[in-house]
Amino acid sequence: MADQDAPGTVRLDAVSYAYRSGGAFSRRGEDAVRDVSFAVAKGETLGLVGESGSGKSTIGRVALGVYAPTRGRVLFGGVPLEQQRRALRGRFQVVLQHPEWSLNPRLRIGTSVAEPLTVGKVGTRDERRARVAELLDLVGLDQALARRYPHELSGGQQQRVAIARALVTQPDFIVFDEAVSALDVSVQAQTLNLILSLQEAEGFAALFISHDMAAVRYVSDAVVVMMAGEVVEKAPVQTFYGSPSHPYSQLLVDSIAPEIGTPTPTPAPRPAG
Amino acid sequence: MNPLITIDDVAVEYGTARGAVRALDGASAEIQAGEIIGIVGESGSGKSTLGLAIAGLLPGNAKWLSGAIHVGGHDVRGHDEVARREFRRRQCGFIFQNAMGALDPTMRVHRQLEHALDGEGGDAAVAALAASVGLPTDKAVLRRYPHEFSGGMAQRAVIAKAIAARPRIVVADEPTASLDAAMRTQVLELLVSLRDDLGLTCVLLSHDLGLVMRYCDRIAVMYSGRVVEYGSPETVLSRPAHPYTNALLRAAPGKEAPGTRVEPIPGMQVAVRSRSERCAFADRCRRAEERCAAERPEPREVDGRQVLCHFAEEEVMVAHG
Amino acid sequence: MSTGSVAADRADAVLAPRLRMPFKGDGLARAALVVLALMLLVSVLAPILPVGDPSDVAVGPRLQSLSWSFPLGTDELGRSQLPRVLEGIRVTVVLAAGAVIVTAMIGVVVGMVAAYFGGWVDEVIVRLADVMFSFPSILFAVLMSAIIGPGVTAAIVSIIIITLPLMIRVVRASSLVVLERDFILAAEIAGASRRRIMFVHLLTNISGPVVVQATYAISVGVLVESTLSFLGLGVQPPGASLGSLLKDGIIYLPIAPWLVFAPGLVLALVIFTVNLLGDGLRDSLDAQQARALS
Numbered sequence: 017m018a019d020q021d022a023p024g025t026v027r028l029d030a031v032s033y034a035y036r037s038g039g040a041f042s043r044r045g046e047d048a049v050r051d052v053s054f055a056v057a058k059g060e061t062l063g064l065v066g067e068s069g070s071g072k073s074t075i076g077r078v079a080l081g082v083y084a085p086t087r088g089r090v091l092f093g094g095v096p097l098e099q100q101r102r103a104l105r106g107r108f109q110v111v112l113q114h115p116e117w118s119l120n121p122r123l124r125i126g127t128s129v130a131e132p133l134t135v136g137k138v139g140t141r142d143e144r145r146a147r148v149a150e151l152l153d154l155v156g157l158d159q160a161l162a163r164r165y166p167h168e169l170s171g172g173q174q175q176r177v178a179i180a181r182a183l184v185t186q187p188d189f190i191v192f193d194e195a196v197s198a199l200d201v202s203v204q205a206q207t208l209n210l211i212l213s214l215q216e217a218e219g220f221a222a223l224f225i226s227h228d229m230a231a232v233r234y235v236s237d238a239v240v241v242m243m244a245g246e247v248v249e250k251a252p253v254q255t256f257y258g259s260p261s262h263p264y265s266q267l268l269v270d271s272i273a274p275e276i277g278t279p280t281p282t283p284a285p286r287p288a289g
Numbered sequence: 290m291n292p293l294i295t296i297d298d299v300a301v302e303y304g305t306a307r308g309a310v311r312a313l314d315g316a317s318a319e320i321q322a323g324e325i326i327g328i329v330g331e332s333g334s335g336k337s338t339l340g341l342a343i344a345g346l347l348p349g350n351a352k353w354l355s356g357a358i359h360v361g362g363h364d365v366r367g368h369d370e371v372a373r374r375e376f377r378r379r380q381c382g383f384i385f386q387n388a389m390g391a392l393d394p395t396m397r398v399h400r401q402l403e404h405a406l407d408g409e410g411g412d413a414a415v416a417a418l419a420a421s422v423g424l425p426t427d428k429a430v431l432r433r434y435p436h437e438f439s440g441g442m443a444q445r446a447v448i449a450k451a452i453a454a455r456p457r458i459v460v461a462d463e464p465t466a467s468l469d470a471a472m473r474t475q476v477l478e479l480l481v482s483l484r485d486d487l488g489l490t491c492v493l494l495s496h497d498l499g500l501v502m503r504y505c506d507r508i509a510v511m512y513s514g515r516v517v518e519y520g521s522p523e524t525v526l527s528r529p530a531h532p533y534t535n536a537l538l539r540a541a542p543g544k545e546a547p548g549t550r551v552e553p554i555p556g557m558q559v560a561v562r563s564r565s566e567r568c569a570f571a572d573r574c575r576r577a578e579e580r581c582a583a584e585r586p587e588p589r590e591v592d593g594r595q596v597l598c599h600f601a602e603e604e605v606m607v608a609h610g
Numbered sequence: 611m612s613t614g615s616v617a618a619d620r621a622d623a624v625l626a627p628r629l630r631m632p633f634k635g636d637g638l639a640r641a642a643l644v645v646l647a648l649m650l651l652v653s654v655l656a657p658i659l660p661v662g663d664p665s666d667v668a669v670g671p672r673l674q675s676l677s678w679s680f681p682l683g684t685d686e687l688g689r690s691q692l693p694r695v696l697e698g699i700r701v702t703v704v705l706a707a708g709a710v711i712v713t714a715m716i717g718v719v720v721g722m723v724a725a726y727f728g729g730w731v732d733e734v735i736v737r738l739a740d741v742m743f744s745f746p747s748i749l750f751a752v753l754m755s756a757i758i759g760p761g762v763t764a765a766i767v768s769i770i771i772i773t774l775p776l777m778i779r780v781v782r783a784s785s786l787v788v789l790e791r792d793f794i795l796a797a798e799i800a801g802a803s804r805r806r807i808m809f810v811h812l813l814t815n816i817s818g819p820v821v822v823q824a825t826y827a828i829s830v831g832v833l834v835e836s837t838l839s840f841l842g843l844g845v846q847p848p849g850a851s852l853g854s855l856l857k858d859g860i861i862y863l864p865i866a867p868w869l870v871f872a873p874g875l876v877l878a879l880v881i882f883t884v885n886l887l888g889d890g891l892r893d894s895l896d897a898q899q900a901r902a903l904s
Binding site: 067068069170171172200201202203204205206208209212227230231233234253254257267268271272 | 331469536540541550
């Protein structure tokens with residue numbers, strides 16, 4: 017991987033995080049993630065895979081700066097996040113799993129998409145409205161949808177709105193946390209392709225978190241595999257089309273649907289007829 | 290051999306605030322005893338409605354418009370409420386998608402299993418039931434509450450409840466959707482073993498083509514309330530005869546060559562409001578012609594499977610891979 | 611994810627349940643709404659209706675029973691009871707509603723703060739609310755009027771303090787649920803301030819339960835005010851509230867029972883219909899959620 021602290025690169029350096037088990041003053045529990053290091057460069061997508069409980073969502077939150085690591089640090093362009101909080105406001109964005117929950121159901125689509133601009137007090141009302149229209153266009157949605165409410169849209173459309181919102185400030189880094197997992201196959205395809213094109217056009221660094229190995233392999237330049245809170249493999253994506261080195265990675269790759277045309281070995285004798 | 294379940298041109302409508310929506314628009318299939326059949330479809334395809342209909346669990350605002358479903362010779366609709374409940378317990382169990390949601394959070398699992406067994410057989414029966422689904426038989430463990438169980442264990446408990454009364458059929462609605470790969474395998478292998486050991490017939494609703502490919506004896510692809518293709522997984526998924534099945538395979542990531550794009554299906558699946566007198570997929574289909582927009586396709590046998598397409602013969606010739 | 615072909619309607623109902631009036635299918639709630647609305651309408655319009663003036667004395671014979679010219683009879687000063695009862699409804703309901711509006715405003719802020727900040731702030735607020743909640747309400751109201759002096763102010767303050775704990779609890783509970791949702795996290799990441807998250811995102815999504823709770827609180831308020839006024843500690847003469855009318859009439863009960871029955875029945879009716887209204891609103895909210903999640 018290229019210079020780990022180049023401008024626009026997000027880097028995790030030996031990050032560990034432990035959740036607090038109770039209220040504000042309770043102790044930290046066990047490490048949810050331990051000693052995780054990787055870097056995502058500008059314009060690059062890093063896939064983060066692992067099963068539930070592997071800690072990938074936690075890493076996503078830490079990378080965004082939502083959680084402060086218990087040990088280790090997160091750097092952007094070589095500078096630790098705590099030292100540039102103000103400057104980074106709105107530069108990191110997220111697209112989450114459930115389209116129906118990622119938008120405030122009581123606000124119109126246009127208001128939700130404009131939110132990152134509104135809170136950053138960027139531009140005038142009209143300028144923001146124009147930018148929202150631009151974004152809706154970019155994600156392939158009719159501009160008229162800006163006046164509608166989330167429940168009037170389909171899941172796929174809602175997710176596009178979430179993506180539009182994530183892009184509205186031209187962020188440097190976007191975390192996609194199971195962003196396509198709740199979508200139907202054809203909608204998932206559209207959304208994955210959209211993510212690929214947008215990244216080509218806008219050049220953000222992306223962390224694509226998923227338990228769906230096939231989807232991760234499709235959008236990523238490189239893949240990090242996590243198991244029980246630790247990184248077990250890091251490799252460019254081609255390896256995952258061929259033969260990954262860690263047995264757990266192999267297991268995940270095997271879970272991708274077998275080749276069409278090859279009869280599958282059956283798990284049990286099938287009844288006649 | 291007579292099929293155990295016959296689904297004969299079923300049409301079901303839901304009354305909603307926005308008018309009636311036809312969830313099933315003439316769905317047909319035959320399921321043999323002891324089969325695991327996978328019903329595949331995206332949202333709006335009607336697969337959930339079909340699963341609920343087989344199990345006699347359609348909600349109050351659902352209306353049967355036409356057709357019938359027979360299980361073991363009996364019409365699933367023809368029962369009164371008491372008979373229907375008996376049917377649900379003895380003939381057809383239902384496994385819900387959200388395991389935690391299907392278990393009573395205020396009741397210990399042991400007691401829930403007891404209830405499912407109708408109190409018969411006492412602790413021994415509960416232990417046997419737990420063993421049959423791979424749950425620990427230790428009463429102390431079973432006496433925990435659902436939230437103390439892991440996702441996989443909770444799903445097994447749901448399966449246990451569904452099969453407690455030894456039904457002939459079990460309908461499973463995305464039973465592994467919220468589980469990770471290891472759990473998924475275990476749960477599905479459990480269903481397979483139940484088929485082998487108890488002769489259980491299983492109707493598996495899923496959106497995951499790979500899963501269905503691996504575990505099902507037959508697969509039914511649904512679109513807009515109808516079964517558009519129905520046959521063995523090898524036949525249907527390697528040589529699809531319906532353009533929608535083909536389109537699904539092209540849209541799913543996993544088999545694309547590195548660097549190539551998957552192909553989303555243009556357009557959207559829309560809910561039909563009245564009997565469709567055309568092919569529902571026509572507007573999104575690559576090979577649609579005038580006939581498709583004018584004539585409702587009927588099921589035909591093409592190359593070893595049932596398909597609903599005027600041009601199935603041509604479609605099946607398309608090389609795949 | 612979605613397992614039904616009617617996902618759109620269900621999504622609508624669970625994500626943005628709206629309090630629907632006039633309660634399609636809920637006959638009881640609809641009837642309650644109609645009766646309550648009628649009572650309020652008539653009482654508000656009373657000054658311009660030919661019902662008489664509540665303060666005019668000696669317009670008719672004293673302590674006369676129901677008649678065509680005096681539909682609710684007259685009292686010991688010869689005043690027609692009809693306009694007095696109507697004024698009573700107005701005063702009682704406006705007082706209670708006004709107090710509950712204040713309760714709602716305070717309760718919403720406090721409840722949201724407790725839910726959002728968590729930690730010791732939450733602990734303190736919850737404990738305080740518990741303490742307030744454990745006071746016997748009428749005793750507290752009497753205490754209030756002893757401290758502040760009897761009158762409308764005492765009644766309002768009492769109602770606020772009595773209805774606040776439950777409002778805080780309801781707001782806090784609903785807020786906790788909403789705070790789990792992804793759009794809150796997305797807003798935080800986008801850089802929204804705490805104030806914006808609470809007053810834009812949280813507030814817009816807890817309005818349903820707040821309105822339901824406020825409706826119930828109004829019925830509590832009506833009861834508190836009436837009790838205080840009955841004890842002579844609430845609305846003072848010449849003002850008339852349903853409670854004070856009861857107080858005025860109770861000594862004449864053996865000879866002029868209408869002086870008690872009229873305001874008494876009306877009071878019961880007001881409380882009853884407000885409660886039914888609250889039930890209807892709550893059921894409407896619940897039903898939408900249940901349908902959507904089934």
